[in-house]
Amino acid sequence: MKPYIFITRKLPDEAVEGLRGNYEVSMWVKEEMPVPRERLLEEATKADALLTMLSDRIDEEVFNVGKNLKVVANLAVGFDNIDVPAAARRGIAVCNTPDVLTDTTADLTFALLMAAARRIVEAADLIKEDKWKSWSPLLLAGQDIHHKTIGIVGMGKIGAAVAKRATGFDMAILYHNRSRNMEVEEAIGAQYVSFDELIAESDFVVCMTPLTEQTRGMFTRDVFRKMKKTAIFVNAARGPVVDEEALYDALAEGEIAGAGLDVFDKEPISASHPLLKLKNVTAIPHIGSSSIETRMTMMKLCADNISLVLSGKEPKTIVNKDWKN
């Protein structure tokens, strides 16, 4: 019997065709909807491998039923949706998709920063809604980006790629990270500062940190109060890093000037959410790595990782390096 792979979302055939010869592959059928929990559990009982999305919760319950599971390949660089220690305890490899999405996600982050600063979405809505009456001196006047200070919280690969883009705008670059990143300091001139200094000094506070127990809820009411009144907050990392009520209050009360958000505490966020009622919020639906080229590359990387693990080899990208111990 061929090993069985379950893919939790409908992916284009060409992304997974390489798996079909050697494995039995089945996919959840709806592109826009996550697999229901019961179906995921049912599939996990049979599967040797799961190809999962960041919207799937892969926890102890899944691993308990997944007696044959050898690998979970997550279509994302982030893996906060997976209980990695629970996988490690069972010798299951957890794979993610780093590197291949770095530039695409940095492009989107910078686009979001620019859209929020220059009020691009508001401007596009105004013209489409036929509300443009005449050229006027302060029509949709936003904030400059060039020669301002960007503060990047989380200087991993994507943070560094955002910093690189900022150099093209002659920005001063501050960053805060668990450890210093000498490469960005030397190559880009980014300056390491404390978190407090970063939030007080930056015109653009850009959150690129992964979600961990240390970063959950780190953007509190107090943090937003310490930002400049003209600051724009950008989050392209994970929603739960932010206290959304505190962010709402800061935006509604003018403690900060605006926000560009690609990620939310609960996804998908409802259109009735108070944050989405604010004009100074530019919101997009978690599309950081979503270019056709990059998403196809990510899917193929997941497929390769599954194939490698199932044939007893090392995957190309692994989260729990000690999975075999």
Ligand code: DGY
């Ligand atoms: C990831 O890969 O973790 C990103 O959030 C996808 O956009």
